[in-house]
Amino acid sequence: MLYPTYLRRSDPFALMRSMMRDLDRGFWPSSRAAFPAVNVWQGPEAVAVTAELPGIEPGDIEISVKDNVLTLSGERKAPEVPEGARWQRRERAYGRFSRAIRLPFAAADDKVEARMTNGVLRIVVARPEAAKPKRIAIRAA
Amino acid sequence: MTSDMARATDKTPTDAPETPGGGRIYRPLTDIVETDQGVSMMIEMPGVGPEDVEITLENRVLTIRGRVHPTRPETLELVHAEYGEGDFERAFTLSEDFDPDRIEAELRNGVLTLTLPRAPEAQPRKIAVRAA
Structure with missing residues (x-):
């Protein structure tokens, strides 16, 4: 692989x-897997969380940050089907979901930016100044 | 971490060969609803834009391909991965003849919805066998 x-x-x-x-x-x-699956990205300036949420309107997603926990919740509504319709195949999941992701630092609410493109959600949390990695100079003895 | 969402199948890579770029090919999760008027398919293809979908119907085999724009936040490094990204591909054999000109496709929030109306002339044609 x-x-x-x-x-x-x-x-x-x-x-x-x-x-x-x-x-x-x-x-x-x-079935043990949490929904949605997330990928986490890190850098010196920010941390990003991406998730695939196809078929969910951006307005149906709620993102909140408290201290160092980012919570992602929402609902995927089942499609409306006409009366008498038969489901031939049902692989997608519908319903409410909620997921909490621990960040490596406490973030401020106004430092969080979320964007949704083609069903992929990307949340970028800027690192506060105090949590940025610091370069430590080595002094000659 | 709670979720009362009905859990369905996971996004799975296909057995198909990888792309030349080394990417995996995934089998998109699909819902199919049938009514008397036709068939409607909802295919999950997150990360695929409307211009990157290719739908072909040949000999009753409907093939759907989607090219993914991978999400890569600039200057950041992936530290935890729960899902993979790659192109989507899946083929369905249709049980009856559908008019390819009347198939409608719409991509919204990463879900491709295909509407296949039944062809009016789809009534089974019986071929009489004559005794020799």
Whole structure:
């Protein structure tokens, strides 16, 4: 199996972690998985959370931040079908969802930006000044 | 982390070969509703724009392909991944003949909705077998 995302990474354990995760997925039934699945991105200036939420109107998604917990909740409404319609295949999930994601720092509400493109939600949380990584100079002894 | 959302199938990669760029190809989750007027399909393709969808109907096989624009926040590094991104591809064999000219497709919030009206001449044609 190829993990293209990890090829350029500097973290040697990333590949191992991702393989362990694949193993975990194989062992547990998928019903244990939380919805929505999220990807988390980090950088010195910000942290981003992306999630695939196809078929959900941006107005039906609620995003809130309290201290270092980002909460993502909302509802995917089932499509309206005419009377007498028969479901031939039903693979998509409908209903309410809620997910909390722990951030590595406490964020301010006004530092959170969310955008939805083609059913993919991207939330960017700016790092407060105090939580930015600081460069430590080494003094000659 | 709670979710009372009815859990359906997970997004799964297909057995199809990977793309030349090394990306996976995923099988989009699909709902199909049938009425007397026709069939309506709802296909989840998050990250696919309207100009990147390709729908073909050939010999009753309906093939749907979508090219994904991967989400990569600039200057940030992926530290935790629960889902993968890649192009979507799935094919369905239709049980009856549909008029390809009347198939309607709409992409909204990452869900492609296809409406396939039944062709008026879709009544089964019986072929009489003559005794030789």
